[in-house]
Amino acid sequence: MNTTTAATQANVTVATIRTWCRRGVIAATKQAGRWTIDPASLAHRIEIGARMNRPTTRYTVTEGTNQYGTTTWTVTRTDGTPAGYGPGKDSRITDFTFLQKERAETGAAILNALPDGYYVRKHEVRYHRSSINENHWVWRLAGGDDNDPQDVRGDVRLDTDKDIAVEHLVRCATQHAAGTADRIQAKAEQDAIEAAESAVREAREAQLAEARQQKGPLATPRQVDYILQLLGRRERSGEGGGFFYGPTDRAGIETLSKAEASTYITSLKGDY
Known part of the structure; x- marks a missing residue:
């Protein structure tokens, strides 16, 4: 936006707009001797002026x-x-x-x-x-x-x-x-994401609780990590075989019982 347009919108002279630009009252850049004014910054300045000169005294x-x-x-x-x-x-x-x-x-x-x-x-x-x-x-x-x-x-x-x-x-x-509207919208979106994540965690906890009730103690975090490590080695080496076949993702491995996880490890290592 140039100084003439800005002056018309703010209902001030072009000289006043140039003064505002020089003093940093509104955001503006100067190129080839001409000011380019940020419309949002000018709108803020107009709003401030309107508030300061509000005719209604409360x-x-x-x-x-x-x-x-x-x-x-x-x-x-x-x-x-x-x-x-x-x-x-x-x-x-x-x-x-x-x-x-x-x-x-x-x-x-x-x-x-x-x-x-x-x-x-x-x-x-x-x-x-x-x-x-x-x-x-x-x-x-x-x-x-x-x-x-x-x-x-x-x-x-x-x-x-x-x-x-x-x-x-x-x-x-x-x-x-x-910035109020944008912050409220961002907060609502973040709340929705957190609510969805919370629902997923609750569903997962329910799934693990059911598996625990059916199988007893489930695979420990250390067993889960080790199985994933062994599966990764097999994928890189191309090896196969074993006498026990189980899930290959963390979610599935976590539903194994401790005994099943131990057997899975033995099979993947070839200790039989």
Whole structure:
């Protein structure tokens, strides 16, 4: 995709597209002085911009005071839904009360810009006592499709500039959401394979249990490996004969009794 087409899709100027390319905001390569833009990367950027400029405001900041009379700012729902856990409450804004207005405004801006299904929590990053790093609080990205096997990742310190925090976390959420369908499908396919393999193993165990009930103790793993080794030698040498003929694959050999396996070994070795 060239810069003109990209600018039309993003509803920006060609100069803006070139700036995005130079700064790595969108994935692009330059050949013979012309930019070629990756369509998927541009779509992600357009989505981020749409989220950041979403006209519908669901969260806002209200001023109040705490029990000590100190002024506080709290992230609240514009429709009046209370914070908390349970039916009719919004757990996303639980404990979203701050002494700094800027932090509350950042929290509200992030929640308003994130794709549906994603949200942020206040999270304290703790380091080991011997670490040179200090504990600090971050906005931690969470949410997504419950069936997605991969958790979303994204942290931004609480004191990060609002626009930077919003863009970073929206980008993380948008990129995660873009791969959700593929990951869910891959997981379903893997689960189906594992289920089929489990069914085969169960059927095999049932077969061996039946053989064990009829014949008593079955061939040991060492006997099975030795028989296969002897069969391999015979196949390479072209030798034949023997007074006992049995299965030639592992599955069949495993159903022999220990006595039958011993006799088979004797026959293959010619010790008679």
